[in-house]
Amino acid sequence: MEKSDTLKSLSPAELRLLIRQEDPRIKTTSGLAEGYQQANVVILPKHLADDFEDFCHKNPTSCPPLAKHADIRTDISQYYVYEEGRMQAVDPGFWSDMVCFYQGCSFGFEGRLKQAGVPVRNVEQGKNVSMYRTAVPCIPAGAFSCPLVVTMRPVPAAMLDTVVEVTHLNPLAHGAPVHIGDPALLGVQDLSSPDYGDAVELQPGDVPVFWACGVTAIEAILSSKPPLAFSHSPGCMFLTDGVDPAASAPDPELIPLSFLVSHNPLMYSLASKSAVAKIRQLETIIGEDPGQRGIKALFVQDELLRSCLALSHASSVAITTGFPTHFMHSPADETDGPPGAIAMATMLLSLGKQVTLVMDKREQDMNRAIIDEAVRKGVLKSEVPLVTFEDSGPDSALHFLCHNGDPHTPRYDHLIAIERSGRAADGNYYNMRGINIKHLVDPIDNLFIAAEEIPGITTSGIGDGGNELGMGKLKEKVANLMPSGSLIACDVPADYAITAGVSNWGGYAVACGLYLLHTCPSHQRYLKKGLGLTTPEDQLQDWTANLPSVDKEESILSTLMSFGIRSGKTGNLAMEVDGLTFHPTHSDIITRLLEVTRGSKPANT
Structure with a gap:
């Protein structure tokens, strides 16, 4: 009473x-x-x-x-x-x-x-x-x-x-x-x-x-x-x-907003109105569709924001990419995906996260060489483990994701797929032309399926067509609104489905969104449980230096070309992604993402 x-x-x-x-x-x-x-x-x-x-x-x-x-x-x-x-x-x-x-x-x-x-x-x-x-x-x-x-x-x-x-x-x-x-x-x-x-x-x-x-x-x-x-x-x-x-209210732009980021376990996170507005600007930029893919039909607001919030709370992240759309060539992979994956890995590493790359076994040596070259050129902050996954039994995914196969001790907090071929409802994997490429794809989808039942693992998928791993969250929209959608739509969902005109842009936006959250006083206070930990100036500079940039992304695209990796839409061995030339299309998107991101002020936490 x-x-x-x-x-x-x-x-x-x-x-x-x-x-x-x-x-x-x-x-x-x-x-x-x-x-x-x-x-x-x-x-x-x-x-x-x-x-x-x-x-x-x-x-x-x-x-x-x-x-x-x-x-x-x-x-x-x-x-x-x-x-x-x-x-x-x-x-x-x-x-x-x-x-x-x-x-x-x-x-x-x-x-x-x-x-x-x-x-x-x-x-x-x-x-x-x-x-x-x-x-x-x-x-x-x-x-x-x-x-x-x-x-x-x-x-x-x-x-x-x-x-x-x-x-x-x-x-x-x-x-x-x-x-x-x-x-x-x-x-x-x-x-x-x-x-x-x-x-x-x-x-x-x-x-x-x-x-x-x-x-x-x-x-x-x-x-x-x-x-x-x-x-x-x-x-x-x-x-x-x-x-x-x-x-005596402070700047209203600094007032926090709350967002549900996980159902299992139940967890909300906070970020200031200012940081939220900037991440929504990033989401708008990457949603542009110069290639006329129709991706705007799949857009769901704040998928980028919620994914970034969940990643900010994570300590160990596994990233997968690889779409072997060019089945007539060797290598069969395209230039969309790896640059975005490396951009996310670099920012996550600078924030103190553990990062693992999960790739197809067929190109393990090539991907290892690409990572080494990215580190040598300074595009990737440091070496990261590269592992493969094969389905060797009903508990394979559980043992891959969790220590000793115990769902109470997950090895990773977050799985991200970017431009990763996703399994359709009939069990096959299709490129945008409706050609089955299952023979070139390892069953990494099983990890996302298993993660749905493991408390503490959140998943994100980044795609630009609806046939990518994680886009199963949007499969009804894909089936009804995208070309050949009823055939190619990925059936495997992620907790967050980030759509972009080009998937690499989604990876760049995640890196920028993480930077914005780590320079947001409201989010940092919440992340640190209100404890008075401070951010050293050199660490802030490190975060800034590890944002994507036009020079770095041009460098990694050049590296992919040197390994014979081709543009997704055209198959050209050229400085392009999904048929769009790096200059001016991709370089312009990167510049605009950075303009939004660098407008943020450092957190005084």
């Missing part, structure tokens, strides 16, 4: 007076003093104060630093006391040689959520908010080292953007969420058993949303074992006279 209207109408000063008088109606401060900041409180010996202040600066979302007529000894309804790192039940009243820290609390934004029409379930249910110890380590400082603690509030999925915006505008109350979705991704196994506070029930349609919590400071105290320390009791906050600062 919610707090009484009488209590909710009182000012912080009036409520502090009632707390001093030990008013039995005030068990927690959730739902009280709406529009005012509430504070976590930590009181430590002076000799630990500098270390703890450093800990707060390094973990600003967990411990954001924040009252007239305030008396810390009496203005919290219940205290925890610690002696040598052990929690004690009684306040000894010993205050000499101590330093007090006031830190923001998420109760400070609950009033704003209610004003925005968002149900605050813990208040509705008359419970303290749920708080959980996570497996995410905070950044240590001196004597203080501990895991991140989070609060959880159930939120209707349709209201996530509202919740993100409202809380983003109040950084002193921990700001925007640090995780939305499956609690196991934070190391929290059971929402019904919080480490602090009460279990709050989710209603149908709710999604668990997690914010950094000031109770992290309690964990820091427990780990550092000071001779004497005090804190508020979780949920029993200090009520300040500070007004909710949300009225």
